[in-house]
Amino acid sequence: MTAFAAVVERYAARESVLHRADARAKVPAVFLTVLAVTSTREGDWLALALLVIPVVVGAYASKLGPWFVLRRTFLALPFVLAVLPLAFTRPGETVLTLPVVGWTASDDGLTAVATILARSWIAVAITALLVSTTTVVEILRALRTFRVPRLLVATIFFAYRYFFVIGEEAVRMLRARDSRSASIPGHRAGGTLRWRARVAGYMVGSLFVRSLDRSERVYAAMQARGYAGEPQFLDHAPLPVRQGVGAALVVAYAVAVQVGTRLA
Amino acid sequence: MMSITQAAIQVTSDGPGMHIPDGFVSAPVAAAGWVAMVGILAVAVRVTNRELNEKAVPLMGVMAAFIFAAQMMNFPVAGGTSGHMLGGALAAILLGPWAAMIVMTAVVGFKSVLFQDGGIAALGLNVLNMGMLTALVGYASYRTAEPLLRGNRTALLASVSVAAWISVEVAAVSTSLQLAVSGSSPLDVVLPAMVGVHALIGVGEGLITAAALGFIMTTRADLLPQRRPASSSTGRG
Numbered sequence A: 001m002t003a004f005a006a007v008v009e010r011y012a013a014r015e016s017v018l019h020r021a022d023a024r025a026k027v028p029a030v031f032l033t034v035l036a037v038t039s040t041r042e043g044d045w046l047a048l049a050l051l052v053i054p055v056v057v058g059a060y061a062s063k064l065g066p067w068f069v070l071r072r073t074f075l076a077l078p079f080v081l082a083v084l085p086l087a088f089t090r091p092g093e094t095v096l097t098l099p100v101v102g103w104t105a106s107d108d109g110l111t112a113v114a115t116i117l118a119r120s121w122i123a124v125a126i127t128a129l130l131v132s133t134t135t136v137v138e139i140l141r142a143l144r145t146f147r148v149p150r151l152l153v154a155t156i157f158f159a160y161r162y163f164f165v166i167g168e169e170a171v172r173m174l175r176a177r178d179s180r181s182a183s184i185p186g187h188r189a190g191g192t193l194r195w196r197a198r199v200a201g202y203m204v205g206s207l208f209v210r211s212l213d214r215s216e217r218v219y220a221a222m223q224a225r226g227y228a229g230e231p232q233f234l235d236h237a238p239l240p241v242r243q244g245v246g247a248a249l250v251v252a253y254a255v256a257v258q259v260g261t262r263l264a
Numbered sequence B: 001m002m003s004i005t006q007a008a009i010q011v012t013s014d015g016p017g018m019h020i021p022d023g024f025v026s027a028p029v030a031a032a033g034w035v036a037m038v039g040i041l042a043v044a045v046r047v048t049n050r051e052l053n054e055k056a057v058p059l060m061g062v063m064a065a066f067i068f069a070a071q072m073m074n075f076p077v078a079g080g081t082s083g084h085m086l087g088g089a090l091a092a093i094l095l096g097p098w099a100a101m102i103v104m105t106a107v108v109g110f111k112s113v114l115f116q117d118g119g120i121a122a123l124g125l126n127v128l129n130m131g132m133l134t135a136l137v138g139y140a141s142y143r144t145a146e147p148l149l150r151g152n153r154t155a156l157l158a159s160v161s162v163a164a165w166i167s168v169e170v171a172a173v174s175t176s177l178q179l180a181v182s183g184s185s186p187l188d189v190v191l192p193a194m195v196g197v198h199a200l201i202g203v204g205e206g207l208i209t210a211a212a213l214g215f216i217m218t219t220r221a222d223l224l225p226q227r228r229p230a231s232s233s234t235g236r237g
Helices: A003-008 A023-038 A045-061 A065-083 A085-089 A107-133 A136-145 A150-180 A193-224 A241-263 B002-010 B027-070 B088-095 B097-115 B123-149 B153-181 B187-219
Strands: A094-097 A104-106 B075-078 B081-083
Touching: A023 A045, A023 A107, A023 A136, A023 A241, A023 B027, A045 A065, A045 A107, A045 A241, A065 A107, A085 A104, A085 A107, A085 B187, A094 A107, A104 A107, A107 B097, A136 A150, A136 B097, A150 A193, A150 B027, A150 B097, A193 B027, A193 B075, A193 B187, B027 B088, B027 B097, B027 B123, B027 B153, B088 B097, B088 B123, B088 B153, B088 B187, B097 B123, B123 B153, B153 B187
Parallel strands: none
Antiparallel strands: A094 A104, B075 B081
C-alpha cells in the first residue's frame, strides 16, 4: 500500500507462525486474553508471572524476540504518573518515606501500583504482538466477520489509506509555516499566543476544505469503479480448525490462570 | 515519509493521561465502557447510514484522516511545549454529532491498535471520553449558544472556543472518574491534576477550533451544516 503503511507495517511483512496465523483467530484471542489479564487481582504475583509466559512464547514464535516487544511497550510509559500517587494515598503499613517531602508509601499502595503496571505491560505487549504480526487490512477484515458495522470498518480502512495523503498535506503546510517564520536567535519571534493559535487554526481549516474536496473526488472515483458498499476480497477461505483451536487454547490458558489462582 | 510517522507518533501523547492503557481500569469499568460505546455507536451508524448511504464511507474515512492530521497542527506555547487539538468538538460542529462520533471512534481505535496508545480493553472508555463526550458536549454547547447570538460572528467564534474548552474538560473529568472508580488513582489527586492540565490544553483546543471554523466561515461557508440544504445535513456529496 502506501509508503506510510510500509513504515507502520514493516514488521507485519515478516514470516513466522504468528504472522501466518489468520487474523480471525488472532484478533478475538488477543481481545479476550487482554480482558483476562486486566481482571488480575491486586498482588496476585503468581497469576501475573503465569500470564507473562504467553508473551515470551509469542515473542519467540513471532521471531521478533523479547527485546523488540520490550521496546514497543515503552510507548505507554507516561501513564505511569497517573497511578504513582496511589502508593502514597492507599492506607497501610509504611514501608518507605520520601526524603524531602516526607510522603509515606504504604505496602498496600506499592502492591496496587506494581499490579496495575504489570497488568498494563502484559496487555500492551500482547497488543503489540498482534499489530507487529498482522496487517491492518487483515485486522479490519477480521472485524467484519465479527459483525462490526460496515460503515465503521470502512471508515477505519479509508482513514488508514488516506491518513498518508492528508498527513503529507499537513506536513507540507507545517513546512511552509516554518519557512515563512524566520527568526533571529535570541530574539523573541512570532506574535502573541492567540495569534500563533490562529495561524494553526487557519491551517486546520484549510486542511478541512482540502480534505472534503478530496473525499468528493474519492467518492466519484469509487462510483466510476462500481463500488457497492463493501470492499471486495478475492479469497474467502474458511478459518482453519487448527488455528481456531490454537486461539481458543491461548484464551483458555489465561482464563484458567485467573480461575486457578482464585481457587488455590 | 518518516516525518509523517514521527509526527503521528508525537501526537499520540496528547497531554498526560487521556488515553487510558489496559490494566489501569478494572474489568467491570472497562466492560461498561464497551457496552456504552457499542450502544451509542449503533445509533450513530444507523443515523449516518440513513443520511448519507454509501457516500458516508469516503467522507467519514477522509475526515478521520483529517482529524488525525489536524492533531499534528501544533503551535509553540512556551518553554518548548506545544499546543494542538483533539478535534472532537470541531468534528461535531462540521459534520454533526453522530458522524463526528464515528470519525472520532475511528481515530481513537486507530491509535489504540497501531500505536498502543490507549488499551484494547479500555478502548470503550477512551472512545467514550475522547470521541463521544467531546463531540456531544462540544456540539450541544455550540448549538445552545448559536441561536442566542443572532449571527454575531465574533460572539459565535468565542462560544465555539468555549464549547471546545468545555468538551476537553468534560473528557478529563470523565477519565478521572473512571480511574478513581477502578481504584487506580485516588479521586482527590487525579481529578484536580487532570482538570488542571486540561484546562490549559483546552485553551489551545478552543483557540484552534474557533480559528479553524472562522477560516471555513470566511472561505467556504457553504460547507457548514447550517448553511447547507436539509437533505444533506451531514456532508456534501
